[in-house]
Amino acid sequence: MFKQVPSRPGLVAGEHEVLEFWESSQAFDKLRAKNEGKPRWSFLDGPITANGFMGVHHAWGRTYKDAFQRYFAMAGHELRWQQGFDCQGLWVEVQVERDLGFKSKRDIEEYGIEEFIQRCKERVWKYSAIQTRQSIRLGMWSDWPNSYFTMSDENNYTIWSFLKRCHERGLIYKDLDAMPWCPRCGTGISEQERKEGYKVVTDTAVYVKFPLRDWPAESLLIWTTTPWTLPANVAAAVNPELTYAKVKVGNDLVWVSKGSVAKLGKDAEIVSEVPGSELVGRQYRGPFDEIPAAGKAVEAHRVIAWDEVADTEGTGIVHIAPGCGKEDFDLGKKEGLPIVVPIDESGIYFDGFGPLTGRKASDVADDVIAGLKTKGVLFKKERYQHDYPHCWRCGTALLFRAVDEWYINMGWRDEIKANVRKARWIPEYGEDLELDWLGNMGDWMISKKRYWGLALPIFTCDDRGCGWFDVIGGREELRDRAIEGWEQFEGDPDNPNTPHRPHVDRVKIRCEKCDGTASRILDVGNPWLDAGIVPYSTVGYNTDRDHWAEWVPADFVTESFPGQFRNWFYALLTMSTMMEDIPPFKTLLGYASVRDEKGEEMHYSKGNSIEFDLAADKMSADVMRWIYSRHNPTQNLNFGFGIGEQVERKVFGTLWNSYLFFVNYAILDGFDPASAPAVPVADRPEIDRWILSDLQLLVRSANTQFRDYLIFTFVRKAEEFIDQLSNWYIRRNRQRFWDPAGTNPVDKAAAYHTLYEVLTTLTKLLAPVVPFVTERIYSNLRLEGDPQSVHLCDYPVVDESLIDEKLSYQMRVVQQVASAARSLREQAAQRVRQPLAELRVGAASPRDREALEALPALITEELNVKALTVLPSLGDLTSYTVKPNFRTLGAKYGKQVQAVAALVREAPPEVAQQLGEGAAVKLGDYEVTPEDVSVHTVTAEGWAVGSAGGIQIALDTRLTDELRKEGLARDVVRHIQQLRKDSGLEISDRIEVTYGTDDAGLQEAIETWADFIAGEVQAQSITHIAGGNGLSHQVSLSDSILRFGIEKTARPG
RNA sequence: GGGGUUAUAGCUCAGCUGGUUAGAGCGCAGCACUGAUAAUGCUGAGGUCCGUGGUUCGACUCCACGUAACCCCA
Helix, strand or coil: CCCCCCCCCCCHHHHHHHHHHHHCCCEEEEEHHHHCCCEEEEEECCCCEEECCCCHEEEEEEHHHHHHHHHHHHHCCCCCCCEEEEEECCCHHHHHHHHHHHCCHHHHHCCHHHHHHHHHHHHHHHHHHHHHHHHHHHHHCHHHCCCCEEHHHHHHHHHHHHHHHHHHCCCCEEEEEEEEEEEECCCCCCCHHHHEEEEEEEEEEEEEEEECCCCCCEEEEECCCCHHHHHHHEEEEEECCCEEEEEEEECCEEEEEEHHHHHHHHEEEEEEEEEHHHHHCCCCCCCCCCCCHHHCCHHHHHEECCCCCCCCCCCEEEEECCCCHHHHHEEEEEEECCCCCCCCCCCECCCCCCHHHCHHHHHHCCHHHHHHHHCCCCCEEEEEEEEECCCCCCCCCCCCEEEEEECCCCCCHHHHHHHHHCCCCCCCCHHCCCCCCHHHHEEECCCCCCCCCCCCCEEEEEEEECCCCCECCCCCHHHEEEEEEEEEEECCCCCCCCCCCCCCHCCEECCCCCEEEEEEEEECCHHHHHCCCCCHCCCCCCCHHHHHHCCCCCCEEEECCCCCCCHHHHHHHHHHHHHCCCCCCCEEEECCCCCCCCCEEEECCCCCCCEEEHHHHHHHHEEEEEEECCCCCCCCCCCCCHHHHHHHHHHHHHHHHHHHHHHHHHHHCCCCCCCCCCCHHHHCCHHHHHHHHHHHHHHHHHHHHHCCCHHHHHHHHHHHHHHHHHHHHHHHHHHHHHCCCCCCHHHHHHHHHHHHHHHHHHHHHHHCHHHHHHHHHCCCCCHCCCCCHHCCCCCCCCCHHCCCHHHHHHHHHHHHCCCCCHHHHHHHHCCCCCCCEEEEEEECCCHHHHHHHHHHHHHHHHHCEEEEEEEEHHHHHEEEEEEECCCHHHHHHHHHHHHHHHHHCCCCHHHHHHHHCCCCEEEEEEEECHCCCCCCEEEEEEEEEEECCCCCEEEECCCCCCHHHHHHHHCCCCCCCCHHCCCCCCCCCCCCEEECCCHHHHHHHHHHHHHHHHHHHCCCCCCCCCCCCCCEEEEEECEEEEEEEECCCCCCC
């Protein structure tokens, strides 16, 4: 019938077996076939960046993705089962450059863009394959051969159509942007990269005079550490809140902030003071106004207000060159200043910069300073040490440059916001975060001067003066409008080139303004465009609109919160709003970050990150999945092997042992669920109906929470259930399964059926969360005719008729009393093996009395007491004090509750006695029932007295001779059992026992209880040998010594 | 400066729609139970539930203000 089960779960090895089983049985394909044509449930996968191995943080989201997909599949839905890979972008380029040992864009150009793109594609293929293998290892089911790649033609062309729609609404434009720039690599540096490359360096800082136009004797004094930017100066900024001083130093009259005066030397003398706001608007002459490139800047030179200007560094007057700094650029934009861009990609001055033209910006500092001196505007110079950003790759000092970039005007953000509000965000504050981002963000910069990415379909007239540009919406349009280069782009028509650089760059179209030739801008696209289009590109928007409409908006997406509000979520919402003005998803579940076990961020450099493969091989995928699933997604998750061991022990060990117990005894007993006599649930004992009722509550919770997309409460309830199953249901029912004499076959069948039902249902309930271990348990428990895999079963649906809230309540009461009584034993120093005469319970509430009377055996057996007496009160054993129960009183009396409560507290002893014994009383004008109070007790002689949840319990601690003997007999049993176990005997082995002792009392106890002992330890004989010399084992029992030994006998025929 | 999240035991976290006696796990100390269990149970120590005010008969829970930490934007 059932196969023998190893005593330890061996999770990792078991998972590999299950993977082979899924493969060989084609279980996934069968699941798809089973659900074809059923109601659709649409999941949209956020693409994983195919640029490395998976980390354990990826496994969190992928656990959710898989668990929800599996749930909805088991619950009878058709799914798309498609996962995706994010392929294009600088992150891939950087790795490929590293592999090839490249240091700059020039290295790439020399290597050849076509080859370089090919290397990027190969890297994506390599890592998407690795990530697929790793995802399968995690237990993910998906249509892997049909995974989507954002570098696909379809994806890229669908983005083109999005961009064209933007352009048709006039939203695409070009503008300058200032960014940190590495002149050696010839590339812009992102903010993130910039943070990595700071170095302390010493530069020459200069104080430069900017003579005021209307007061030529006076100058603004500015200070800068980058003299090379002075030829690009446009304005000077002061803080309108600060006080500025006109200072006489030698022959000079200069303006500085009051806090800077000390820097000008000892003979500096303040002539007058004005607030910074009064300087705003004054015009000045710049130090390089004579060069042609200064152009419009000359007329624009004036003082502007900027509240970021500080008194502590420099002179409190800041030289502003919008072409050479990020802040300067933004400020210039705000003030409408002209922009002077002095240097090219390699940091070399453009034409129009006089003697500087053609020279490297990094080399000219001394010459610029010399020039200033000649012109008489150099006030002083000094060496200055500061933290300055350098290229993180090659270490070159960064410059700032204004470059042409392409943007989408986001003035239509309110349309996107409306779609944000149509979706459900979990947690709810996600909606506010997204709306906040949409409200604050600037226009979307979509261009990047790189190679591996979306070829932006923007074509500009080759005649720079013309200014015409257009956006191409797809491959066909490009073919139709191409005037040259189409053939080179297409390449082999049977195996055409992908729309990437460099091939696509060869296509030219006609300028519709000047009839000239227009070329594609060489920029590639922002990678979030790639990921944002997937609800359109992967679901056949361009090829089968009806199919698309069946799957979009997706029912569900889930990704990590940090960052995605301005990345994937933003791109999805923006693009979907532009395409069809719909939200791309109905529900979004966001989750926080994975931390290490101590709560610190994981970093490779810190050595505390954990690779996915290692975690899977060490703690098993199921344990990982459980850790993720039981966690509140809004909280950061502390992940590590210690937590894994805990979960493995507590959850998987306990579940496995329950399963092991069932199988062991079912094999021993020959129990077959299919042929064993059926026992209607109504005819089964309370404890069976209780566990079945709790099981149904768990079924209800599972379905509710999976459909609500928040499963951690369900998973925690499952933990609780597993604990109750093992440590209460099975523990309290062991003897029902072990009944070799066959005294009560119906009761035994009821127990087996119940445990079987619980295990099979629980297995299905947990299958979406932990697909491996459930598959193993199921495969052994399944019957002829059951589906081959647990994942092909229907998800359990709650059977409300089996839910018995009253029974649940009763069991809670029993467990509470049992727990409190164990505590009394502890206080009375009476170990459980020692039987006691009586447990007396005083429960004022009829409900509680009923509970205890319904389930007395659970208490007497669990606590090893001969009798349980249930009374309304403990009578003489106790005196009462009563306390108000606000929950019931508050409901009954509302505002008067405090008055009633006071009366309860002050109730005289006889009234407390009445309440304690279960009678309702009248206090003042108020009726008070026993339910309205909690009763507390005081102890009595010979009894240990305590309480649990308003129930009084008293344990008779007086030992009689009989009880002592029985206790000793139990001790003997325990020791023999331990020896059996240590000797490696099977449960069913028979033994012969010999013993000896000098203690007449002990011998008498053993003789009195010989039958009992023999039955418990499977002994065929118990023989006394006087003194017991020569017996192998010796233990001390109470005050005497017991020697004993056992011998295995031949198995009975 | 704007927005968001969090604040509960030594650590990590639960705590549903308000009920006066706030829980779990880990860790520490002691004890018990065990022929499914490398499991488990009991006991002990450990809390002004961040602060202040308000609503309420009653606030860890709801509201307002504040403090601190983290995140996003500027």
